[in-house]
Amino acid sequence: MxxxxxxxxxxxxxxxxxxxxxxxxxxxxxxxxxxxxxxxxxxxxxxxxxxxxxxxxxxxxxxxxxxxxxxxxxxxxxxxxxxxxxxxxxxxxxxxxxxxxxxxxxxxxxxxxxxxxxxxxxxxxSDPTVEQVVHVLSHDLRNPLEVAELRLEAARETGEAVHFEKVTLALDRIEALIEDLRTIAKGDVIVTSTAPVALEEVARNAWSTVQTGPASLEVDGAVTIEADEDRLRQALENAFRNSVEHAGEGVTVRVGPISDGDGFYVADDGPGIPSDRRDTVFEPGVSAREGGTGLGLTIIDRIATAHGWSITIADAADGGLRLEFREGTVHD
CATH class of the missing domain: 3.30.450.20 (PAS domain)
Structure with a gap:
């Protein structure tokens, strides 16, 4: 074990x-x-x-x-x-x-x-439901665990230090998630404090702990968001994983500010979500992929709600999925 x-x-x-x-x-x-x-x-x-x-x-x-x-x-x-x-x-x-x-x-x-x-x-x-605990244990921990396993295998084969560094980062992320679970188990709120954080930095850190393969990340413009950095990172990790799992390993994911300055978006160039399913995808257990947990978007939605943000699904410029987070504080 x-x-x-x-x-x-x-x-x-x-x-x-x-x-x-x-x-x-x-x-x-x-x-x-x-x-x-x-x-x-x-x-x-x-x-x-x-x-x-x-x-x-x-x-x-x-x-x-x-x-x-x-x-x-x-x-x-x-x-x-x-x-x-x-x-x-x-x-x-x-x-x-x-x-x-x-x-x-x-x-x-x-x-x-x-x-x-x-x-x-x-x-x-009012104790936290077991779903909150199980969902994070079985879903969010898979992100850094997969990275650690693949990097460790690569490290054994090549001996290159960069792989060991990535394993260390993944293990640090696992430790942080477990601490989050302890916080949830105590009944504390999911977002305790916020501060200005650089969206690009958080996005790239989140990307490094998700098994993305040949997928690519593009950050459009520099923007600072008022957020709980750990929760924002958790939301982005789930968004990135969702894109890779549903749009394929060659997907391109883009992150950036919404043009009217009212928030930020995460978009991909995959197949998107049909309009008749958009009302249900944030519900626990709803997944378009066979064998999927149907938890990624649920976790994203809960983190957005805890920040006081609204989250909507739109079509990306190239037809893929676009998640728009609004009503958050955006710093110029």
Whole structure:
């Protein structure tokens, strides 16, 4: 197991709800790991190597949705403990990009909310959802991990120092993302402070930690943005990855200020997004690519919202995708 995986498990161990991590095999979903809260609640059925269905079948599901159907979802169910019957919201999210596929199930106790007649979706404890944690663990960490793996392989073959330097940069980025996850897990806001940052510098740094192959980056003009630099970089990394995955390795990505001075854009020369799909692409799990996580644009949208920016999809000059970020503070 990689150090990033170990850090991810350490984060989930501190999660306020019972959490089970599973591995999808030919025999079904098998428990790979459970935090202490899950072990205390479920006992031996949550032990490593046990079928995940053994835990799920101990609940009486109150919603029409069937548990564990699809890569992610949620159901409301009752569980009989030694002391009383409790109501839980069971949520699951899987990463289909791994081989074998892995995922996480979280069990949130909403008994008090249901007893008071409140909606369990809005009045459950305000702790961050497991999707926020799993999505970043399975999606954002893939960017620098892929760079580190390829650069390390190149370093072994050539011995050139530049490859080791890139591995170091990628590992630094992984560490920063894990720190971000710890911040999210504590319930802190996604953007805590902003400052003037050079868009070109942040864009080129973000480009260096995404596996872009023969794709190219062009920055049109110098502009300074009022932003949280780490979050802006995270948004750009996801935008770049989205372009490479959907438009192909030979894509050209452009970043620059919007002509009216009201924000900035990220554009590519790929196929773009049809107008009838633009209303849904920011929703979690929506992806035009088979096997895609459908999280890249969601993460971008959330970071933009946290900054107070609006984000829209337009056609690039050459027909590709153009993301426009507006209402941010742009310095001349």
């Amino acid at each position: 990689s150090s990033a995986d170990n850090d991810g498990l350490a984060l989930l161990e501190g999660f306020p709800d019972p959490v089970i991590r599973y591995e999808k095999t030919d025999e079904g979903r098998i428990v790979q790991w459970a935090n202490d809260r899950a072990t205390a609640l479920f006992g031996s059925v949550a032990a490593e190597g046990q079928p995940l269905t053994a835990t799920i079948e101990s609940f009486e599901v109150l919603t029409e949705t069937e548990p564990l159907v699809g890569p992610e979802g949620e159901v409301v169910a009752e569980y009989e403990t030694a002391a009383a019957t409790k109501t839980f919201r069971i949520r699951w999210a899987s990463d289909g990009t791994n081989e074998p596929a892995t995922g996480v199930v979280v069990f949130t106790d909403v008994t008090a909310a249901v007893a008071k007649g409140r909606d369990d979706q809005t009045d459950a404890p």
